[in-house]
Amino acid sequence: MSFAHLWQSAIARNPLCVGIDPAPATLAAWGLEDSPEGLASFATTMLEQCHMEAWCVKPQAAFFERHGAAGIAVLESVHRIAKDLGMVVITDAKRGDIGSTMDGYADAYLNPARPLATDALTVSPYLGTDSLTSVCKAAEKYGTGFFALALTSNPSGPQVQHAQNNGTAVAAQVFETVHNFNESVGAPLGGLVVGATIGDAARKLGIDLGAFNGPILSPGYGAQGATVEDLHTVFGNAFDKVFVNVSRGISNSGPKKIKHHIRTISSEIRGEAL
Ligand SMILES: O=C(O)c1cc(=O)[nH]c(=O)n1[C@@H]1O[C@H](COP(=O)(O)O)[C@@H](O)[C@H]1O
Numbered sequence: 001m002s003f004a005h006l007w008q009s010a011i012a013r014n015p016l017c018v019g020i021d022p023a024p025a026t027l028a029a030w031g032l033e034d035s036p037e038g039l040a041s042f043a044t045t046m047l048e049q050c051h052m053e054a055w056c057v058k059p060q061a062a063f064f065e066r067h068g069a070a071g072i073a074v075l076e077s078v079h080r081i082a083k084d085l086g087m088v089v090i091t092d093a094k095r096g097d098i099g100s101t102m103d104g105y106a107d108a109y110l111n112p113a114r115p116l117a118t119d120a121l122t123v124s125p126y127l128g129t130d131s132l133t134s135v136c137k138a139a140e141k142y143g144t145g146f147f148a149l150a151l152t153s154n155p156s157g158p159q160v161q162h163a164q165n166n167g168t169a170v171a172a173q174v175f176e177t178v179h180n181f182n183e184s185v186g187a188p189l190g191g192l193v194v195g196a197t198i199g200d201a202a203r204k205l206g207i208d209l210g211a212f213n214g215p216i217l218s219p220g221y222g223a224q225g226a227t228v229e230d231l232h233t234v235f236g237n238a239f240d241k242v243f244v245n246v247s248r249g250i251s252n253s254g255p256k257k258i259k260h261h262i263r264t265i266s267s268e269i270r271g272e273a274l
Pocket of ligand 1: 247
C-alpha cells in the first residue's frame with residue numbers, strides 16, 4: 001500500500017506520531033542497560049503500548065546506530081514489528097548527500113526489498129535541493145515517502161533556513177521542491193518537517209503551509225517546550241495534515257506511563273477533554 005494512503009488513514013485515526021528514541025538517559029530511567037538488548041526491550045514495549053492507540057511511530061536511527069550492527073538489527077526488527085502491528089513507520093535518519101550517495105540511502109530505506117525498508121525517511125535538503133532527487137525517484141518508483149527538513153525545531157535552524165536566495169527563503173525553496181514533486185506524481189508522498197517551536201516563521205517567510213499538498217511532521221512538543229497553542233500558531237488551517245511527534249514526553253517517565261501519556265497528549269492535540 002502506498003505511503004500516501006498509509007499516512008492519510010493513520011492521521012485520521014490519531015495525529016500523534018510516537019517517537020522511539022532509546023537515548024541512554026531514557027534507557028536508564030527504564031532500568032534498562034545501554035545495550036542492544038536494552039534497545040530491543042525499550043522498543044518492543046513502546047510498540048506494544050502504542051498498539052491501537054497511535055498509528056504512526058518514528059524510530060530515531062542515531063540511538064540504534066550507537067550500537068553498530070547489533071543496534072541496526074534492532075532497528076530492522078522495529079520496522080518489522082511496527083508493520084506487523086499495522087503502524088506507519090517514519091525512520092528518522094536525516095540523510096542528505098550528493099546524488100550518487102543519496103541513491104544508496106534512498107535504496108537502503110525506500111526500496112521495500114531492502115532489510116532496512118521503511119514507509120518514509122527523514123532527509124536533509126541542506127546540501128541543496130538536488131539532494132532530494134534520489135528520494136523523489138525512489139518514492140515515485142516504490143510508493144514510499146520522505147520528509148524533508150524545512151523549518152526545524154532547533155534554535156539555530158534559521159541561520160540556514162531563513163536565508164534568502166534571490167529573494168526567496170531557502171525553506172520556501174524546500175517547500176516548493178516537495179510540493180512540485182507531489183504534484184508531478186499526483187500523490188502526497190513527500191512531506192515536510194516543520195517544528196512546533198517556530199512561531200509564525202513560516203508566514204513571515206511567505207510559506208503557506210495550508211496550501212501544502214503532503215504530510216507535515218512536527219517535532220518540538222513537550223520536551224522542547226512547544227504546546228498545543230504553539231501548534232495552532234504554527235499550523236493554523238494546515239493542522240489536519242500534521243503528525244505531532246513526541247518522543248521524550250512519552251517515554252521519559254518509564255514503561256508504565258506510556259499509554260497514559262499517549263492518551264493524554266492525543267486528546268490535547270485533538271482538543272478533546274479526556
Ligand atoms: O526530523 C525530526 O524528527 C526532527 C526535526 C527537528 O526539527 N527537530 C527534532 O527534534 N526532530 C527529531 O524529533 C525528535 C524530538 O524528540 P523529543 O524532543 O524528545 O520529543 C528527535 O528524534 C529529533 O531528532
